[in-house]
Amino acid sequence: MDAKLMVSTDPGDVKKLKDVLKKEDALAVVVGTATSEKPSEEDKSPAAGALLKGVTPEGDTALHAVTSTDGEGQEFLTYAGIIYRRDKSLLFAKNHKGDTPLHCAARAGKPKMVAYLIDLAAREGADSMLRLLRMENKRHETALHEAVRIDKGRNLGRKERASLYPAEPAGEEEKDDADGAPEEKNIVKVLMGADPELANYPADGLSPLYLAILLDKSTIALALYALSGGNLSYSGADGQNALHIAVLRDKDTGTH
Known part of the structure; x- marks a missing residue:
């Protein structure tokens, strides 16, 4: 052999x-x-x-x-x-x-x-x-994209979303459940811990943040934002960005 x-x-x-x-x-x-x-x-x-x-x-x-x-x-x-x-x-x-x-x-x-x-x-x-x-x-994706796909995630309440999207109108806060976040960002945390700028790649393509929101993994999106210090790409597909897809997701779920 x-x-x-x-x-x-x-x-x-x-x-x-x-x-x-x-x-x-x-x-x-x-x-x-x-x-x-x-x-x-x-x-x-x-x-x-x-x-x-x-x-x-x-x-x-x-x-x-x-x-x-x-x-x-x-x-x-x-x-x-x-x-x-x-x-x-x-x-x-x-x-x-x-x-x-x-x-x-x-x-x-x-x-x-x-x-x-x-x-x-x-x-x-x-x-x-x-x-x-x-x-x-x-596919112009880094290992971080794979981590976003494999790590567990969930949708956020309004207070958590506000930290990602400061322009979101204030309203009655939903019950937030952030206890599981550290577990949910396991591989994401390992990768981002090694390179806090990794969420900026690819320079021109679908960003990890966009992918996280597209997959309804808002806790991972929040982790990406926090671990990068807000220095990350919002770019997405077909001229959209992460904010566009977040608004569409909120409309679909009736959270606006």
Whole structure:
């Protein structure tokens, strides 16, 4: 079994992955000795060459595979770390849809994995961390968009909406239920904590704030606003922005 198949069929088995990589390394040494050729950069880390190749028809690398799977115990983080150390470029690799491993981890609802990938990038420097966080897929979405979709959210009462939309007319306050907000913004909070300006991306496209309101996840919209200090994009689809969609949502629910 090679490393690619190992990751796609048995993610989380750290010992088995190490055994597979050791066998690949040993084979590469034998081949290199037999040919007496100077090893290429890829051959110097033989397993890296295999791991770089897609393990699925979607072009996922081994790191995509392990960040997409169910389960978020320490063994999965260890597994991801082993793959990363074999080839650090995999952290920034995109599949055929343009998704990075960070997109995959956010989509899978894995806050610990998201935080770990961010930490790996941060070890390479602040610029590398921001690069990873702000990378867009072919839908021009960052991992924050995936977090908005996966994290739980709810509609807001008038007082909560007022903090997002100060121009909203005052009226009788509805009962607010904000107790669940920290849980609901779990992955969003991890991403925004690493990059408070992340809600400004993409520069020209559907913003995370617009998406949150479109999906009726107003608590997440409020979290985005708070965590960014109000410095975030309101842009949306077809010339609309987050305020437009918020007004339409309020009309639909009869809250105005």
